[in-house]
Amino acid sequence: xxxxxxxxxxxxxxxxxxxxxxxxxxxxxxxxxxxxxxxxxxxxxxxxxxxxxxxxxxxxxxxxxxxxxxxxxxxxxxxxxxxxxxxxxxxxxxxxxxxxxxxxxxxxxxxxxxxxxxxxxxxxxxxxxxxxxxxxxxxxxxxxxxxxxxxxxxxxxxxxxxxxxxxxxxxxxxxxxxxxxxxxxxxxxxxxxxxxxxxxxxxxxxxxxxxxxxxxxxxxxxxxxxxxxxxxxxxxxxxxxxxxxxxxxxxxxxxxxxxxxxxxxxxxxxxxxxxxxxxxxxxxxxxxxx
Amino acid sequence: xxxxxxxxxxxxxxxxxxxxxxxxxxxxxxxxxxxxxxxxxxxxxxxxxxxxxxxxxxxxxxxxxxxxxxxxxxxxxxxxxxxxxxxxxxxxxxxxxxxxxxxxxxxxxxxxxxxxxxxxxxxxxxxxxxxxxxxxxxxxxxxxxxxxxxxxxxxxxxxxxxxxxxxxxxxxxxxxxxxxxxxxxxxxxxxxxxxxxxxxxxxxxxxxxxxxxxxxxxxxxxxxxxxxxxxxxxxxxxxxxxxxxxxxxxxxxxxxxxxxxxxxxxxxxxxxxxxxxxxxxxxxxxxxxxxxxxxxxxxxxxxxxxxxxxxxxxxxxxxxxxxxxxxxxxxxxxxxxxxxxxxxxxxxxxxxxxxxxxxxxxxxxxxxxxxxxxxxxxxxxxxx
Numbered sequence: 096x097x098x099x100x101x102x103x104x105x106x107x108x109x110x111x112x113x114x115x116x117x118x119x120x121x122x123x124x125x126x127x128x129x130x131x132x133x134x135x136x137x138x139x140x141x142x143x144x145x146x147x148x149x150x151x152x153x154x155x156x157x158x159x160x161x162x163x164x165x166x167x168x169x170x171x172x173x174x175x176x177x178x179x180x181x182x183x184x185x186x187x188x189x190x191x192x193x194x195x196x197x198x199x200x201x202x203x204x205x206x207x208x209x210x211x212x213x214x215x216x217x218x219x220x221x222x223x224x225x226x227x228x229x230x231x232x233x234x235x236x237x238x239x240x241x242x243x244x245x246x247x248x249x250x251x252x253x254x255x256x257x258x259x260x261x262x263x264x265x266x267x268x269x270x271x272x273x274x275x276x277x278x279x280x281x282x283x284x285x286x287x288x289x290x291x292x293x294x295x296x297x298x299x300x301x302x303x304x305x306x307x308x309x310x311x312x313x314x315x316x317x318x319x320x321x322x323x324x325x326x327x328x329x330x331x332x333x334x335x336x337x338x339x340x341x342x343x344x345x346x347x348x349x350x351x352x353x354x355x356x357x358x359x360x361x362x363x364x365x366x367x368x369x370x371x372x373x374x375x376x377x378x379x380x381x382x383x384x385x
Numbered sequence: 386x387x388x389x390x391x392x393x394x395x396x397x398x399x400x401x402x403x404x405x406x407x408x409x410x411x412x413x414x415x416x417x418x419x420x421x422x423x424x425x426x427x428x429x430x431x432x433x434x435x436x437x438x439x440x441x442x443x444x445x446x447x448x449x450x451x452x453x454x455x456x457x458x459x460x461x462x463x464x465x466x467x468x469x470x471x472x473x474x475x476x477x478x479x480x481x482x483x484x485x486x487x488x489x490x491x492x493x494x495x496x497x498x499x500x501x502x503x504x505x506x507x508x509x510x511x512x513x514x515x516x517x518x519x520x521x522x523x524x525x526x527x528x529x530x531x532x533x534x535x536x537x538x539x540x541x542x543x544x545x546x547x548x549x550x551x552x553x554x555x556x557x558x559x560x561x562x563x564x565x566x567x568x569x570x571x572x573x574x575x576x577x578x579x580x581x582x583x584x585x586x587x588x589x590x591x592x593x594x595x596x597x598x599x600x601x602x603x604x605x606x607x608x609x610x611x612x613x614x615x616x617x618x619x620x621x622x623x624x625x626x627x628x629x630x631x632x633x634x635x636x637x638x639x640x641x642x643x644x645x646x647x648x649x650x651x652x653x654x655x656x657x658x659x660x661x662x663x664x665x666x667x668x669x670x671x672x673x674x675x676x677x678x679x680x681x682x683x684x685x686x687x688x689x690x691x692x693x694x695x696x697x698x699x700x701x702x703x704x705x706x707x708x709x710x711x712x713x714x715x716x717x718x719x720x721x722x723x724x725x726x727x728x729x730x731x732x733x734x735x736x737x738x739x740x741x742x743x744x745x746x747x748x749x750x751x752x753x754x755x756x757x758x759x760x761x762x763x764x765x766x767x768x769x
Contacts, residue, residue: 097595103620104588111585213423215608217638224615224645235587235619307615308584309608313421317582349588357589358551358578 099231104353105346106232112345113242114303118318119325119337120249121296127269127332128289131181131192135200136297136322137315142203143169143298144310148216151305158218158306159240165302166295173294177287185286200315207312216310223306241303248299249338252292256334265289269332297322328368330378339379343367409446410698412690413468415479415489420455421582424607425632425682426481429503431675432686433478435667440691445698447690450474454485461485462492469496475697476501476707478689481682483507483525483553493517499708503689504654504682506631507557511734519711519725521689522681523737525554528630528652529562529602533569535650535741535753536626539764542599546575546624548589548613549604558604558630574598581609586616594622604630607638614645618768625765626650635680635742635749646744648766653742654720655681656751658759661721688720 118140125133133139146165150156156164180199184192226233256262267275268285276282300318308314325344329336344364351363375381414433417426430451437447450472452464461480468474477500480486486505490513493500499517502510506525511518536542545566549555555578563573574596577589590613593601601624603613610633617627629651633639639646655661657668657679667687671679693707696714700706712733716723725733741753743762750760 097592100588100592100595103591107585107587111587208419213419214427215424215638217608217611217642219642219644224618226619226621228621233591233620235616304584307612309611311421345585349585352577352588353592356577357548357580357583357586361580 100353101350102230103232104349106234107238108346108349109342110235110238110242110345111349112342113245114238114300114341115321115325115345116338116341117245117248117296117300117303118322119329119341120252120334121293121300122322123326123329123332123334123337124265124289124296125293126326127334128265129181129185129286131185131196132189132323133290133293134193134196134319134323135203135315136196136293137317137319138200138203139169139173139294139315140297140301140318141207141310141312141315142172143301144305144314145207145211145216146298147302147305148218148310151218151220158220158302159237159244162244162299162302165298169298170291170295172298174287174291176294177290181290182283182286200319204312204315211312213312218305218310220306235307237306244299244303248296249334252296252334261288324364324368327378328371330381333378333380336378336380409448410694410702411448411450411472411474412694412697413450413452413465413472413474413477413479414690415452415454415461415464415468415477415481415485416686417456417481417485418451418453420457422456422482422606424638425636425680426456428680428683429479429481429686431671431677432503432679432683433690435671435674435683436687436690436694440694443695445694447694452479454480456482456485458484458488462488465489465492465498465500466496469498474498475700475702475704476693476711478503478686478693481505483510483557486510487553490515490518497704497708499693499704499711501689501693501711503685505554507553508561508731509557511731514732516732517708519733519735521692521720521723521735521737522654522685523739524731524734525558526561526565527737527739528558528604529628530565531652531739531741531753532602532628532630532650533562533565533571533600535762536600536628536764537569538753539762540599540625542571542625544572544574544596544598545600545602546577546593546596546598547573547602548575548577548579548586548593549602549630550581550606550609551578552581552606554606554632555604559602562602562630571600579609581606583609584612586613587620590617590620590622594620599625600628601626602628602630603634605633607633607636610634610636610639611642611645614642614649618645623766623768627766628652631681637678637680640744640747640749643747644769647747647769648744648763650741650743650752650762652739653681653749654737654739655684656740656742656749656757658751659721659740659757661719662717664719667719684719688716688718688723691718692716692723 150161325340329340351360454461483505502520508524627649634651696710742749752762
């Protein structure tokens with residue numbers, strides 16, 4: 096095995112993993128606070144992708160700049176979803192919650208298909224395939240930018256959750272919903288807030304991946320599965336876990352593709368996934384809650 | 386005198402409806418209208434729509450039943466069974482993808498319904514001796530052999546790398562490519578299968594780059610072709626030629642990505658500048674009607690529908706006679722000469738000559754075989 100090939104795989108694996116992490120973080124925040132697994136997460140991401148696409152083609156807003164518009168809009172979208180739909184089923188059986196989120200996802204993807212047809216939308220920016228070289232390793236410019244944005248958002252989120260009153264209230268709700276309520280925290284508002292943040296993260300991930308990937312109404316399902324694996328691997332509800340999980344999945348996919356074969360990479364990913372669950376059933380960061 | 390005219394009028398009046406009635410023929414059409422392959426499926430639908438209009442001009446009224454298989458073999462099969470038993474069609478055109486077409490082909494003899502596959506490549510479809518299965522397009526082996534033949538006229542390549550999606554179409558095309566390359570003495574240096582729709586091929590591509598192959602042969606549907614080429618550019622993979630096996634490398638969307646599509650060669654069943662009767666005219670009318678340029682899928686579907694409907698109407702919708710009509714008939718239209726023959730293990734297979742096109746100056750130009758070529762090939766490959 097050529098050393099530079101392996102290094103290349105590690106570098107692009109980490110960069111791709113960063114975006115995966117962002118998708119996972121969104122899912123894990125929602126789960127942490129509400130104990131609801133959002134199976135429409137990938138579809139929320141798809142909405143973010145279309146938003147980015149139309150901002151770019153209609154108004155010429157650069158995909159990376161459009162994050163500033165996409166994020167608050169997706170926050171609002173998520174908050175409304177929570178207020179109108181999710182809130183009603185917070186106390187009900189898990190399978191009912193799953194059905195609702197799957198249903199919402201189906202409505203989103205099929206509405207997108209009605210409105211925009213099943214055609215693939217390809218976002219072509221001047222830097223869609225540009226890269227630069229460091230020590231013979233090529234680094235994709237759009238991927239690097241999205242990794243940096245992801246890192247900035249993740250750090251910002253940590254700060255928000257650790258240092259601000261609202262952040263502490265969200266964490267308190269995640270730790271014990273009833274105790275938090277008794278302490279005077281408005282848990283309903285915290286739920287809306289966290290679903291909004293979760294959706295904003297998913298939408299942002301969609302925006303960041305748009306310049307190098309493509310957009311179609313069913314694009315979400317593949318990412319829902321990925322987000323789910325990342326979250327479970329990292330430990331449901333743990334943000335550090337999701338960040339770690341995302342990078343591990345990206346890295347394993349990439350390295351498995353060069354050391355074994357691209358055909359087998361999913362087998363490797365899921366084997367590691369099962370192994371972690373066997374040894375530590377709660378996931379990598381399962382016990383510690385942010 | 387007056388009575389004579391009246392009598393003639395009466396005869397004409399009686400004869401006319403009976404003529405059009407005799408020509409009304411029931412045909413089924415199975416296609417991928419929704420789902421991941423829908424963007425290519427749309428080309429087939431448009432081709433068939435044009436065929437129905439042209440058939441009408443020829444006095445053949447088609448009663449068309451369209452079925453959507455969403456690219457899934459089990460849905461395709463269900464659609465075929467419905468067409469065969471409930472809709473009583475004389476024949477079926479489709480399905481589009483290899484996986485769907487091979488599923489449906491296996492049931493054609495059971496229901497004794499002739500099917501004409503317009504664009505699916507997997508060899509097995511016409512290799513199992515099915516009596517009622519016909520195929521218009523060239524099978525998978527030609528996708529790769531025509532490309533290598535084209536390169537051989539320019540150079541003596543020594544090594545080849547394969548990267549392809551793990552579908553029926555991808556694997557069957559590359560399996561035949563490997564056999565042919567071995568016969569030509571071209572050494573295989575990489576064999577990479579991938580899961581359709583993956584967002585990241587960078588590591589795989591850099592592995593291929595480290596082997597420094599003369600040729601890189603890719604097989605993928607629609608947009609993976611674009612992702613693959615974008616990331617090849619990023620990584621700096623630059624073989625002497627990028628060879629694309631049809632499908633995703635022959636779409637308008639691929640062409641529109643000027644930065645990465647330039648000089649890529651791909652095999653195709655049809656181009657709009659080939660000198661087959663009516664090809665150029667078809668392209669012109671198609672573009673005017675649908676505001677898009679036709680891909681080879683559109684031309685294949687058009688010609689398949691023309692052949693199926695004409696044969697079925699000639700045999701007044703009788704399935705057995707239509708099957709025999711297809712077997713003994715000969716056509717010459719926008720796909721060139723068509724004849725369903727038995728050769729080299731194939732049954733009812735049209736021995737269609739494939740073409741090689743290259744993107745030059747944001748246009749697809751036919752570069753091989755020489756008798757159909759419009760431009761000289763540009764070789765070796767260089768990034769813009």
